[in-house]
Amino acid sequence: MNVQPVTKRTALALSTLALLLGSACNRTPAPAEPAAPATDAAETNPPAPAAEATTTSNAFDIEKLPVSTATLGEFPYIGLPEGYQAQRPETNPFERVPFWTGDRLEWVEGQVYGARLQAKDGHPFSQLELTRNLQALVESLGGRQVFNGKIPAAALDDIQKSSAAVERVDALGDIYNETADVYVIRQPDRNIWLHVAKSGNQAGLLIAETKPVQITAKALPADALKKSIDEAGKVAIQVQFETDQATILPASKPQLEQVTALLNDNPELRLSINGHTDNTGNASHNLSLSQRRAASVRDFLVTAGIDQKRLESSGFGDSQPAADNNTEEGKAQNRRVELVKL
Incomplete structure (x- = not known):
């Protein structure tokens, strides 16, 4: 193999190349363009609260309602506005009936009144007029509205399976297709629950007053x-x-x-x-x-x-x-x- 002699020109070129390579190897990389600060997902999209916490915070708690000291008179305590009357009213001294609180069914035991409400003497039926009057009356007695809207399907299924679906069909109204209004008057010794729901050109009214059952059975020795x-x-x-x-x-x-x-x-x-x-x-x-x-x-x-x-x-x-x-x-x-x- 013939080795060509290194000329001055070649040596100079090699030397320059070596210097360039060494400089490239030892050079500190230029800092990259600063990236835009990362957006904290938790700041822009805060995590949804746990389902349990949400349920707890929104859960109905009767203890949070104000205690009414109003004199109520005689059960069922509620008078109807002018132009309306109760059809087939029925009172039971002790019964168990459901009221939707917004997060669950409350099965209230005690004295129960139920009726179908309708207009009379040519007065046009107005659900809005009826509920506005009942709400004003309840609030004048120190009560509060706890729910207004459609009762969920799961709760309707539970009501449908109960005797109330048959025995209190007039008082419940058309809860399967119409909205319902629920009110509570909380008194020191009892709670009075009211449910109103439209049914065609009529409405259902259900009232229950909590009352412990009178225990007449005696303990067996x-x-x-x-x-x-x-x-x-x-x-x-x-x-x-x-x-x-x-x-x-x-x-x-x-x-x-x-x-x-x-x-x-x-x-x-x-x-x-x-x-x-x-x-x-x-x-x-x-x-x-x-x-x-x-x-x-x-x-x-x-x-x-x-x-x-x-x-x-x-x-x-x-x-x-x-x-x-x-x-x-x-x-x-x-x-x-x-x-x-x-």
């Missing part, structure tokens, strides 16, 4: 409980709870004290505490409610000193009625707690 369990293997006991809750009311204490005595007198006895409801409302809700109520009775007995190993608790919702759910008397019998021998 321990020996009577023992006799029924020996003969039938089970016995229904008188336990009262807060409406739609698992909190045991004080009136139930005498009966539960007798159950405690039964278990203390018979240390070999083991019991299943079974909760039952009527068929009002959603079946899954009823099942959960019956389970929680049975557990509350079990916990009461454990707190009273009964060994937890001797007790079980179960809930059956409305699946095992003891009476006809088509009557209020039957519903009352179906809302029960049973002691079943294990």
Whole structure:
């Protein structure tokens, strides 16, 4: 191979090239153009609050309503404006009816009035006139409107499954196609709920006053409980709870004290505490409610000193009625707690 001698010109070119390459390798890169500051997505699009928090903040709370001290007169407390009359008014001293609060159905127990309202003497029917008058009257008595609008489909399904859909069809109005107005007058010893909904050229009016049921049943003594369990293997006991809750009311204490005595007198006895409801409302809700109520009775007995190993608790919702759910008397019998021998 013939090697060509390096000329001065070539050497100079190589030297210049080397200097250029070395300069390029050691050069600090020029700073990039400053990027526009990134927009914090949380600033422009703040995260939506958690669903639970939203539900909690918007949940209806009757305790937040002002307490009215107005003198109400006699139930149902509401007079109709001129030009309107009530058709087929019906009052029941103790009933359970639904009111939509804006976030849930409130099943109110107590004295109930229901009627269909219509115009009279040639007066044209006006839902707006009617509701404006009723709202003004409620507010003059210290009450507040808690809802105005269409009741959601899920709530309508629950109402449809209840006896109120049949027994109070006139008072409910056409809630499936029309808007409803709901008001509450909160008094120190009771709450008065009002529901108004249009139905064609008429309207439905439902009023309920919370009132605890008068307990006329007496607590079964321990020996009577023992006799029924020996003969039938089970016995229904008188336990009262807060409406739609698992909190045991004080009136139930005498009966539960007798159950405690039964278990203390018979240390070999083991019991299943079974909760039952009527068929009002959603079946899954009823099942959960019956389970929680049975557990509350079990916990009461454990707190009273009964060994937890001797007790079980179960809930059956409305699946095992003891009476006809088509009557209020039957519903009352179906809302029960049973002691079943294990």
